[in-house]
Amino acid sequence: MIVLRSLLLLMAVGLLVQGCAFSRGTLGDDIGSEAVAAIKKGTTTKAEMLALLGAPDRLLQVNGRDVFQYYRYDAKVGSLLLIIINFSRFSIKSDDLFVILNREGIVEDIILSKRTDGLEFRFWPFGE
Amino acid sequence: MKLPMSRIYPMLFFTVMCVTSLGCNVVRITLNTTLTQDDVAFIIPGQTTLADVITKLGTPDSITDSYQGVVATYRFLDMKYARVNFGWLLKPWSPFDPDLIISRTGLGVDAFELLCDSNWVVTHQSFLRHLSGPRFNPYPF
Numbered sequence: 001m002i003v004l005r006s007l008l009l010l011m012a013v014g015l016l017v018q019g020c021a022f023s024r025g026t027l028g029d030d031i032g033s034e035a036v037a038a039i040k041k042g043t044t045t046k047a048e049m050l051a052l053l054g055a056p057d058r059l060l061q062v063n064g065r066d067v068f069q070y071y072r073y074d075a076k077v078g079s080l081l082l083i084i085i086n087f088s089r090f091s092i093k094s095d096d097l098f099v100i101l102n103r104e105g106i107v108e109d110i111i112l113s114k115r116t117d118g119l120e121f122r123f124w125p126f127g128e
Numbered sequence: 129m130k131l132p133m134s135r136i137y138p139m140l141f142f143t144v145m146c147v148t149s150l151g152c153n154v155v156r157i158t159l160n161t162t163l164t165q166d167d168v169a170f171i172i173p174g175q176t177t178l179a180d181v182i183t184k185l186g187t188p189d190s191i192t193d194s195y196q197g198v199v200a201t202y203r204f205l206d207m208k209y210a211r212v213n214f215g216w217l218l219k220p221w222s223p224f225d226p227d228l229i230i231s232r233t234g235l236g237v238d239a240f241e242l243l244c245d246s247n248w249v250v251t252h253q254s255f256l257r258h259l260s261g262p263r264f265n266p267y268p269f
Contacts, residue, residue, distance in 0.1 A: 060191060061193060063198050069190075085154065086153045087155075088156070089155075089158075090158070092159040092205075093159075096186075096189065097187070113182070113186035126264070
C-alpha cells in the first residue's frame with residue numbers, strides 16, 4: 001500500500017512539475033582578488049594599477065581626485081515550470097571596485113565589495 | 129460509491145484553485161539587496177564617514193561629484209510581475225490557442241543617496257523614492 005501511494009505521489013509530482021530551468025548571465029570580467037591585493041595605498045602608481053586591472057569601466061573625477069571604477073554583474077535565474085503556474089526568480093548582484101588616485105597619480109584608497117559571492121539560484125519569488 | 133463531504137471539499141477547493149490559476153506566471157527580479165530605513169539607521173549626518181557606510185553596506189553603485197561634495201548612490205530593484213492567462217480555460221475545447229491575459233508589473237526601483245563633504249563625512253542622506261514595495265497582483269485596472 002505504501003509503495004502504491006509513493007508511486008501515485010511520484011506520478012502526481014511528475015505530472016505537475018513540467019520542468020525547471022537554470023540560467024546565468026554575467027557582465028564584465030571577474031575582479032581578481034590577487035590583483036587588488038597587489039595594489040598598495042600610497043605607493044602603487046596609476047600605470048602599475050592599469051597594468052594589474054586594465055582600463056576602468058568608468059572614470060570619475062570626485063573631490064579633486066580621479067576615481068577608477070571597475071564593475072561586474074552576475075545574474076542567476078531559477079524557474080520552476082509547473083503545468084498550471086510558473087515561478088521565476090531573477091537575482092542580480094554586482095561587484096564594484098573603486099580606486100581613488102591623488103593628484104600625483106598615486107593610489108590613495110581602494111574600495112572593493114564583492115556581492116556576487118553569495119548569489120544563489122532561487123525559484124521561490126515570495127518572501128525575501 | 130458516495131464520497132463523504134469531508135473529502136469532496138478539499139477536492140473541490142483544489143479544482144477551483146487549479147482552474148483559477150491556469151496559465152499563471154509569477155516572476156520576481158531583484159537587483160542588489162533592498163535597503164530599508166533600519167539598514168541605514170546607523171548613519172549620523174556630521175559624524176559617520178563614507179568609509180563607515182562602506183564597511184556596513186558595501187561599495188556604492190556610483191560616486192559622483194557635486195558642488196557641495198560627493199554623492200554616493202546605492203541602487204536596488206525589487207520588481208514583481210504577475211500574469212494570468214484565462215484563455216487557458218478554453219484550450220481543451222478550442223481549435224486555436226485563445227489568450228485573455230491580464231498582468232501587472234511593479235518595478236520597485238529605489239536608491240539610497242549620501243552626500244559627503246570634502247572630508248568624506250556624510251552630511252545628508254535620503255532614499256530617492258519612499259516605496260513600500262510592490263505586491264504580486266495581476267489585476268491591472
